[in-house]
Amino acid sequence: MEFLRPASWQEALAAKAEHPAAVPIAGGTDVMVEINFDHRRPAYLMDLNRVTELQEWEIGADTVRLGASVPYTKIMEHLRTELPGLALASHTVASPQIRNRGGVGGNLGTASPAGDAHPALLAGGGQVEAASVRGTRMIPLDDFYLGVKRNALEPDELIRAVHLRKASGPQQFSKVGTRNAMVIAVCAFGIALHPDTRTVRTGIGSAAPTPIRARTAEEFLTAALDEAGLWDSRGPVPPSVAGQFADLVAGAANPIDDVRGTASYRRHALGVMARRTLGWTWQEYRDAN
């Protein structure tokens, strides 16, 4: 195995162009596990830790440009206001040691359905900034996940950053695991209220081949809130609406039975999380008045 250590982003892109099989590594919290278990023996490993701009973030007018290697700890500490859903999800990532190393770029690069960041990213909305020696392109998160551990990157592309919409309303993240910390998701759910567009977005983790949005549930809820004038009245969401939303979220999932849980439990739990997180976000929206 060859170990590439580019000193700059340009060098990294050049190296990736020359060795498309190179696996980028930053915190190593995902890649090293695969190597240790011998699930993966890449011919080239590309250490991105010398490319320090990957660890930076910029807060713009409408978006946050989050460097691919910004560790979860920094997201929790500094981006709670702008990215509340992702900050909550970051809290649930493994242990403090892992959160000090791992970042969103790793989750996106691996594109495992169990990555903790995905439901929050999907619910918040944004784009992946993918770069190569050929140039830079923006891939909407909605188009990024293609299959189990497959994403939309070309072989010569690296993830530079994600551009995430700054929260215009409350966001929540919830994850079921069979212990109270340091656990891989049995399933996870993210929700973001977007009062600016009067829409609701969601994200589901570990309950389909890829991270997905529960689009039917989103459309139903967006319409129901609109029809009842609740964005303006800030009145309570009727339980029947919350219940229907929960059912639609559960129905959007396409889970399997595995060693971590059953498909039917995953569906059930997603419904419960959907109802609760809707309750929490909507209450926060009402209280914010």
Added chain:
Amino acid sequence: MADQPRTAPARPGTSAAAPGRIPTSLTQGTGSATTKGGIGESTLRPDGILKVTGEFAYSSDLWHEDMLWGYTLRSTVAHARILSIDTGEALATSGVYAVLTYDDLPTEVKNYGLEIRDTPVLAHGKVRHHGEPVALVAADHPETARRAAAKIRVEYEELPVVTDEASATAPDAILVHEGRDDHHSGHVPHPNVVHRQPIVRGDADAAAARADVVVRGDYVFGMQDQAFLGPESGLAVPAEDGGVDLYVATQWLHSDLRQIAPVLGLPESKVRMTLSGVGGAFGGREDLSMQIHGCLLALRTGKPVKIVYNRFESFFGHVHRHPARLRYEHGATRDGKLTHVRCRIVLDGGAYASASPAVVGNAASLSIGPYVVDDVDIEALALYTNNPPCGAMRGFGAVQACFAYEAQMDKVAAELDLDPVEFRQRNAMEQGTIMPTGQPVDSPAPVAELLRRVKAMPLPPEQQWRTTEGADVRALPGGLSNTTHGEGVVRGVGYAVGIKNVGFSEGFDDYSTARVRIEVINGEPVATVHTAMAEVGQGGVTVHAQIARSELGVTQVTIQPADTRVGSAGSTSASRQTYMTGGAVKNTCEAVREKVLDLGRRRFGTYHPAWATAELLLEGGRVVTDGGEALADIADVLGDESVDLELEFRHRPTQAFDLRTGQGNGHVQYSFAAHRAVVEVDTELGLVKVVELACAQDVGKALNPLSVVGQIQGGTTQGLGVAVMEEIVVDPKTAKVRNPSFTDYLIPTILDTPTIPVDVLELADEHAPYGLRGVGEAPTLSSTPAVLAAIRQATGLELNRTPVRPEHLTGA
């Protein structure tokens, strides 16, 4: 012969470069003039800070110049004929020094085992479980060894698997072991039953006729892993005399030695074993792992060979706790007295016997719990299947039974509309109670009192997760995963109590050896204690120093590394080491003391009449009378002489259980603990937060109170683990392990570990050294059923299986 260790062979890796200091060879002192640091004090363990700061040298840190790395090729299927093994390509790999298969074993002894020698050193003709060792590679780099092993081509012809009682004992079932001729094979109902132990006492049928209520239940206990710190590892160094020096993390050096030497074709004197840094054991190191493999490779290559399992391999490298299916029937009269118990306990022993026969004996004899029941009909058995081998784990057969009988006790109490604690107290055993085996309980058995104490502890406040800023999710089910802010959360409280035997039972000649020396160094008397006791985290080395201080009146005690230059200390298991090797240290110290006093009488007897007339003690570095008068300094008594003795210590003999009736005085001592669990359950998501696990335990005498509380809290947490998360999942169709990693085999984190208030009772057992009672296992028993009882109370569900998974609580 390749490089010999240049320094004393007892310490490979003691160079500054390698953090290989063997932690048991520490001189522990208290720096006090009087005899401080004796028994009853909470002296600190020498390995504690090293472990917490990451500086402790585990056996995996061993290093030797020029050493090779061993790797074990394991079966990828659970049950198959081996048609061929082609090692050619592996042997041709650059950097590979040896590739060994069954055909390379040097003697006619090709199997090993704790009680039944049914386990092949390397698979021969057949593999019987997933992950069975098939071939060994030694290479100059661990990665080279691993890659070479991947080039070994093994051709399997898969066989059907037997995975449970129905498949294993069917008339046409494929036999896991053909042609059995072990000492249990004559009395078992089927060749796929390792051992069966019935216990019949009184007349259960007649007693059942008197019962006002009869409660039945079927229970399932999942397969738990010891999940100890420090996966299996060791270093084998070939010696010039043709023997081998083996440094290894294990639980019983001499038991290993007895199994290793014949396979190597060496006399035991040429296999010199030294305990290396052990992280933990919990029974998982009673069976051999890399010991013989490392020695074979070292003797073949003439080079030191180190083998280190990673965590994945460790799940295949040791036995697990027997999963069990238990069927119980309890009867009681309206006034709350048990009439009878019938039970049947089926343990899955997996592919090899390991400790299964003894686990069966425990499960049977302790199957009804710490209660008075005169009429019982009991049967326990262990199966041979193609599942992973199961054997010793903390609680050893008593754990599975306790889970079931305590669930039954709650059910009967509910039928009688009695408080579950009150019902248990009405039936609690006490000193004088006759066990189902006919053996009287001849030391304190404060079962009712332990229950009273644990119930009397104040309950934790309700809804501790409520804060002024909202819900503190860390205190709620789901924890940091943020699944509830209080929605669906219901509290439950449950109780349980258990009984565990201490020491080896059923007629086993259980003994420990201690060598103690006292001499003057720099004007001060110093004691040296040498045993072969495996320090696996239980704190034995701390206690040995305390005993030597108390018995010999010295301050400075050196604990020698545990090795086979001294006699056997028996196993660090069965809650026995403080009793047995602690007892041996005490016993030898007393003999040493008599020699010191004899020396004093000879030297100074004429100067003071008390030398002849008074009861003399060694205290604070001096010889004193029982009246407190100092007669001489120990240093002056000894002068240039030293006293050095090695003696064996035995507990009272026990008897085998009758094979038909189960009658016999099989046990030495019992240990009792009671728990109260307080849980909060998210009833919608099926997630559990254990809020508190209060424990009361009788320890006879707390030699080191801090260590005692640590043992109780650790055992309690291990019991919690198997209540709510820990389970090795085996595919019933293929018998393959599905979750051999800490990613999917979950053990409690600190956020899952509740506060554990501990109430320690000290009622002396007059038969035991200092009156002490083994501590380590009892808290593991009652913790699990207490948590289950609390979850049942919170949810109203029956829950006859452990661990409880979220889908069991939600019905989804």
